[in-house]
Amino acid sequence: xxxxxxxxxVNGAPREAQVESRLLLVHLLREVxxxxxxxxxxxxxxxxxxTVLLDGQPVKSCTVLAVQADGRSVRTVEGLETDKxxxxxxxxxxxxxxxxxxxxxxxxxxxxxLIESNKNPNEDExxxxxxxxxxxxxxxxxxxxxxQYAAAKSR
Amino acid sequence: xxPPTFDYHVPKTLPEAxxxxxxxxxxxxxxxxxxxxxSLLPLLKLRLARPAHLxxxxxxxxxxxxxEEGGYLKIGALVRESQLDASELVxxxxxxxxxxxxxxxxxxVRNQATVAGNxxxxxxxxxxxxxxxxxxxxxxxxxxxxxRTVPVKEFFTGIFxxxxxxADVLSEVRVPVPPPGSGGAYVKLERKVGDFATxxxxxxxxxxxxxxxxxxxxxxxxxxxxxxxxDAEQFLVGKKPDAATFAEAARRAAAASSPSPDRRGQExxxxxxxxxxxxxxxxxxxxxxxxxxxx
Numbered sequence: 001x002x003x004x005x006x007x008x009x010v011n012g013a014p015r016e017a018q019v020e021s022r023l024l025l026v027h028l029l030r031e032v033x034x035x036x037x038x039x040x041x042x043x044x045x046x047x048x049x050x051t052v053l054l055d056g057q058p059v060k061s062c063t064v065l066a067v068q069a070d071g072r073s074v075r076t077v078e079g080l081e082t083d084k085x086x087x088x089x090x091x092x093x094x095x096x097x098x099x100x101x102x103x104x105x106x107x108x109x110x111x112x113x114l115i116e117s118n119k120n121p122n123e124d125e126x127x128x129x130x131x132x133x134x135x136x137x138x139x140x141x142x143x144x145x146x147x148q149y150a151a152a153k154s155r
Numbered sequence: 156x157x158p159p160t161f162d163y164h165v166p167k168t169l170p171e172a173x174x175x176x177x178x179x180x181x182x183x184x185x186x187x188x189x190x191x192x193x194s195l196l197p198l199l200k201l202r203l204a205r206p207a208h209l210x211x212x213x214x215x216x217x218x219x220x221x222x223e224e225g226g227y228l229k230i231g232a233l234v235r236e237s238q239l240d241a242s243e244l245v246x247x248x249x250x251x252x253x254x255x256x257x258x259x260x261x262x263x264v265r266n267q268a269t270v271a272g273n274x275x276x277x278x279x280x281x282x283x284x285x286x287x288x289x290x291x292x293x294x295x296x297x298x299x300x301x302x303r304t305v306p307v308k309e310f311f312t313g314i315f316x317x318x319x320x321x322a323d324v325l326s327e328v329r330v331p332v333p334p335p336g337s338g339g340a341y342v343k344l345e346r347k348v349g350d351f352a353t354x355x356x357x358x359x360x361x362x363x364x365x366x367x368x369x370x371x372x373x374x375x376x377x378x379x380x381x382x383x384x385x386d387a388e389q390f391l392v393g394k395k396p397d398a399a400t401f402a403e404a405a406r407r408a409a410a411a412s413s414p415s416p417d418r419r420g421q422e423x424x425x426x427x428x429x430x431x432x433x434x435x436x437x438x439x440x441x442x443x444x445x446x447x448x449x450x
Binding site for chain 1: 156157158159160161162163165189192193196197199200209211213237260261262263264266267348349
């Protein structure tokens with residue numbers, strides 16, 4: 001089986017890898033680039049723990065091939081923090097938007113994409129946006145508050 | 156889960172993709188078209204499909220258009236569900252399509268999944284087939300001998316089987332521009348966001364002079380293929396669009412279903428849901444028709 005040389009811009013920096021066709025984007029990030037912030041939850045396109053931004057759009061990286069990301073840009077949870085916390089990170093902390101934290105990286109990436117396209121999302125819009133991200137412990141009430149906090153902070 | 160091994164090909168044009176599929180087909184190995192991958196990649200991971208080659212049409216430029224032309228709304232092969240969702244033209248003039256795209260899987264999946272892929276996959280649980288049956292859509296297929304057009308009502312030939320041959324690509328979906336006095340709606344019953352339909356119903360009506368001039372009804376996930384409820388459609392023509400008429404049409408549509416029992420429900424329950432959802436879709440379609448200049 002042929003392998004492919006790919007270049008993916010991850011959090012602003014171009015990264016190269018020689019990959020098998022079948023390598024999933026989430027495995028490229030976690031096992032080739034050793035960036036384990038992106039989680040694998042269900043591995044069946046349901047839970048959204050593996051959500052990353054592909055050219056700015058949130059997608060489930062367990063259901064994208066690494067070769068499909070060739071030449072494109074990927075943003076992961078590691079790319080949120082600069083010299084200070086990203087408003088979304090701050091929101092999740094201030095509003096207690098997490099307990100176990102497993103869904104949090106995916107949840108934050110979806111939230112990040114939402115507030116970039118909608119500066120003032122209402123609760124209904126937030127709940128719709130995160131409907132592909134499952135949380136099994138915190139519950140969505142505080143996650144919604146966290147996203148609202150982040151949106152207000154970003155305005 | 157890691158998919159089985161396959162070779163990955165990235166054609167730059169549609170003819171190149173078709174040529175590649177034809178060539179790979181002659182070698183006796185299975186080749187599948189990859190676009191959004193939201194149905195295909197899970198199948199690979201579960202080992203339900205093991206093609207030797209994937210031909211990724213995702214990088215072919217110019218296939219992500221939504222435009223009205225020659226009496227049709229034309230949806231290119233690479234239009235994502237999220238793109239259909241966000242289209243103002245679609246939302247205002249083809250609300251039945253927005254009804255459909257906004258209940259497919261979840262917003263993250265819809266950022267990758269394509270409208271054409273939802274049809275080409277041939278899954279009776281997918282949502283666009285019922286809608287496309289109701290509105291009388293057709294698909295353009297590009298194959299080794301060129302382009303051909305197939306009405307959606309002839310497209311689904313069996314469970315996970317379509318009119319697509321091994322070297323074909325579904326290159327465009329065409330929805331007729333709705334006439335004045337028409338309206339359509341799609342309603343879906345799902346256990347949770349992201350689930351396949353327990354049942355779903357699409358209805359499209361053209362109402363003129365207080366009577367139904369044309370009716371289309373499609374059903375989701377209540378049979379081995381998407382179902383066009385022809386008996387119910389024929390019953391509606393010439394009748395007044397009232398509650399009694401819709402109730403009888405819904406009963407006839409449910410009678411055309413042949414659901415299988417599974418975790419989403421027993422056969423009788425699903426048939427009953429097909430009736431209820433058809434009734435709701437017809438009622439909503441008629442309301443919308445009344446707003447588009449129907450007399």
